[in-house]
Amino acid sequence: MIEGRIIRISGPIIRAAGLGAAGLFDVVAVGEKQLTGEIVRLEGNEAVIQVYEDETGLRIGDAAVSTGRPFSVLLGPGLMGTIYDGIQRPLETLFSQNGPFMAAGGRGEPLEADKRWPFVPDPQVSASLAAGETVEARPALLLGTVKETESIICKIMVPPNTRGGRITELLPPGDYRPDTVVARTDRGEEIPLAQWWPARIPRPNGGRLAPDEPLITGQRVLDVFFPLTKGGTAVIPGGFGTGKTMTQHAIAKWCDADVIIYIGCGERGNEMTDVLSEFPHLVDPRTGRSLMERTILIANTSNMPVAAREVSIYTGLTLGEFYRDMGYHVAIMADSTSRWAEALRELSGRMEEMPAEEGFPAYLPTRLAEFYERAGRVRTLGGEEGSVSIIGAVSPPGGDFSEPVTQHTKRFIRCFWALDRDLANARHYPAVGWIDSYSEYAAEVEPWWEKASGQWAQLRREAMDLLNREQRLAEIVRLVGPDALPDDQRLILLAAEILKAGFLQQNSFDEADMYCPPVKQVRILEFIMEFYQKARICIRLGAPLFKVSSLPVRERLSRIKNEVKNDDPEGLLDFEQEMRKSLDELERSYRNREVL
Numbered sequence: 001m002i003e004g005r006i007i008r009i010s011g012p013i014i015r016a017a018g019l020g021a022a023g024l025f026d027v028v029a030v031g032e033k034q035l036t037g038e039i040v041r042l043e044g045n046e047a048v049i050q051v052y053e054d055e056t057g058l059r060i061g062d063a064a065v066s067t068g069r070p071f072s073v074l075l076g077p078g079l080m081g082t083i084y085d086g087i088q089r090p091l092e093t094l095f096s097q098n099g100p101f102m103a104a105g106g107r108g109e110p111l112e113a114d115k116r117w118p119f120v121p122d123p124q125v126s127a128s129l130a131a132g133e134t135v136e137a138r139p140a141l142l143l144g145t146v147k148e149t150e151s152i153i154c155k156i157m158v159p160p161n162t163r164g165g166r167i168t169e170l171l172p173p174g175d176y177r178p179d180t181v182v183a184r185t186d187r188g189e190e191i192p193l194a195q196w197w198p199a200r201i202p203r204p205n206g207g208r209l210a211p212d213e214p215l216i217t218g219q220r221v222l223d224v225f226f227p228l229t230k231g232g233t234a235v236i237p238g239g240f241g242t243g244k245t246m247t248q249h250a251i252a253k254w255c256d257a258d259v260i261i262y263i264g265c266g267e268r269g270n271e272m273t274d275v276l277s278e279f280p281h282l283v284d285p286r287t288g289r290s291l292m293e294r295t296i297l298i299a300n301t302s303n304m305p306v307a308a309r310e311v312s313i314y315t316g317l318t319l320g321e322f323y324r325d326m327g328y329h330v331a332i333m334a335d336s337t338s339r340w341a342e343a344l345r346e347l348s349g350r351m352e353e354m355p356a357e358e359g360f361p362a363y364l365p366t367r368l369a370e371f372y373e374r375a376g377r378v379r380t381l382g383g384e385e386g387s388v389s390i391i392g393a394v395s396p397p398g399g400d401f402s403e404p405v406t407q408h409t410k411r412f413i414r415c416f417w418a419l420d421r422d423l424a425n426a427r428h429y430p431a432v433g434w435i436d437s438y439s440e441y442a443a444e445v446e447p448w449w450e451k452a453s454g455q456w457a458q459l460r461r462e463a464m465d466l467l468n469r470e471q472r473l474a475e476i477v478r479l480v481g482p483d484a485l486p487d488d489q490r491l492i493l494l495a496a497e498i499l500k501a502g503f504l505q506q507n508s509f510d511e512a513d514m515y516c517p518p519v520k521q522v523r524i525l526e527f528i529m530e531f532y533q534k535a536r537i538c539i540r541l542g543a544p545l546f547k548v549s550s551l552p553v554r555e556r557l558s559r560i561k562n563e564v565k566n567d568d569p570e571g572l573l574d575f576e577q578e579m580r581k582s583l584d585e586l587e588r589s590y591r592n593r594e595v596l
């Protein structure tokens with residue numbers, strides 16, 4: 001323990017003398033209330049400390065005591081379903097101690113200290129014990145399991161930062177507290193049920209794997225047009241009210257990751273309230289159980305300390321990597337990384353660093369890169385496959401994508417889901433613009449989709465092509481109006497409208513359509529593209545456009561997404577037959593005319 005004295009206070013950034021022997025990034029207990037802080041810079045005998053709690057009441061001359069360890073996250077059973085603040089304090093405990101206005105210095109163990117968890121030693125450990133294997137020879141050796149929730153089995157493993165040796169002791173099955181030592185090695189290492197990991201350091205893995213499996217979000221525009229992969233990175237930039245939070249929520253609710261980590265980062269408190277009140281009641285479509293059984297929430301809203309917002313991202317990443325290392329697919333959402341970057345800017349300003357673009361520190365791009373680099377599909381040290389996918393929201397001021405956070409983020413992600421102000425104003429949701437958005441994973445996930453439903457790549461190309469044509473025609477229409485166009489071109493406009501209404505638009509409040517399974521996604525697109533192809537033939541045969549546009553199936557095509565429920569493949573089949581029949585009839589009547 002090294003003790004120093006506060007000599008300067010500038011909001012959440014304080015300077016203390018006498019800490020020259022402490023380590024960079026050590027956690028420091030600051031002032032009478034022992035606020036949590038972290039050393040972010042060392043200059044001679046002085047340390048610059050970032051304080052994660054409300055600093056009101058701190059005084060010059062107060063003590064600042066280094067704990068000698070970096071800011072760490074406690075990893076073990078009991079994380080699932082918990083709502084944490086940015087430094088992993090459970091909000092419920094803080095609330096019961098201090099009421100709704102979180103007092104500084106409020107403590108709360110990350111994991112309930114007295115709770116007992118049923119530990120079951122892994123049957124194979126005894127074999128490796130008998131063989132005298134060292135834990136270095138078996139990285140991440142599985143010691144046993146704890147059923148954490150109905151949806152998640154927590155694996156208790158030898159931690160990656162092990163001192164090594166042979167396991168000399170392993171506890172029998174039983175109910176243990178998080179700090180119970182369940183195994184010991186002959187080098188004096190004690191392995192408790194729950195283990196600490198320094199949040200700013202990525203947890204090691206056994207190598208990266210190709211990201212060729214999609215992360216299914218159940219949102220058609222994303223899955224078909226701009227697919228993300230398990231272990232992939234995506235950003236959702238969009239101006240105020242364009243649907244960033246709604247999109248993040250939809251993905252958190254429906255995507256096929258095993259574990260969801262939702263970081264509410266610097267946004268308004270009421271948005272987090274929505275999550276807190278809604279998620280516990282949501283039913284996981286895969287397990288039929290509460291979504292909270294596989295979700296961890298980190299809440300650091302705009303009214304909470306700004307330094308804790310900076311670190312909340314790393315807390316979330318570390319929790320995610322912990323479950324990845326057990327062989328789970330984890331999806332991390334951060335809303336919004338712009339507020340996080342603003343926290344960096346504020347802290348940097350108070351440290352009197354030289355500002356770069358728009359006042360952001362020069363290391364903004366490095367920090368963004370480090371954040372997104374912690375995503376990936378990997379071989380775990382234990383030899384399994386796991387992944388961390390990251391989906392960050394960016395809220396550019398004024399919706400202007402040329403600002404630094406959007407631009408730098410773009411360099412480090414491979415999926416760009418650009419929210420379009422015009423679409424949002426037209427209440428076309430999700431307002432993902434098809435011209436500006438892109439995914440670099442499309443080729444990688446193609447084999448997966450082709451296996452799931454043969455036509456994905458081709459339909460996707462045709463549909464995008466149709467939207468591009470419509471975009472070009474729209475210019476002409478703006479000048480001369482739609483009536484000046486020949487029928488085959490007006491059909492393009494009509495088909496594009498159907499594609500937008502019947503496929504791209506997806507209302508998150510609509511029970512039947514808030515989630516769309518992959519096979520149904522492709523089926524609907526198939527119908528729309530087939531309608532377009534068949535209608536083209538009719539027009540070529542001389543049918544006027546109104547004959548096509550007045551067909552009852554045309555209207556139904558826009559509604560089929562919610563008319564036919566997700567568990568009703570027969571319903572889709574019926575519609576397909578009806579659609580073919582009515583188009584074939586139209587075609588036949590004009591072919592007959594041709595003959596006459």
Ligand SMILES: Nc1ncnc2c1ncn2[C@@H]1O[C@H](COP(=O)(O)OP(=O)(O)O)[C@@H](O)[C@H]1O
Nearest residue numbers: 240241242243244245246429430506507508509
């Ligand atoms: N997929 C969607 N389905 C239905 N409504 C949506 C959808 N996306 C956005 N909205 C509407 O837009 C509003 C603003 O969305 P929100 O996600 O809060 O915006 P942002 O986070 O970008 O400020 C929502 O309250 C909702 O009415």
Ligand SMILES: [Mg+2]
Nearest residue numbers: 244245267271
């Ligand atoms: Mg929002």
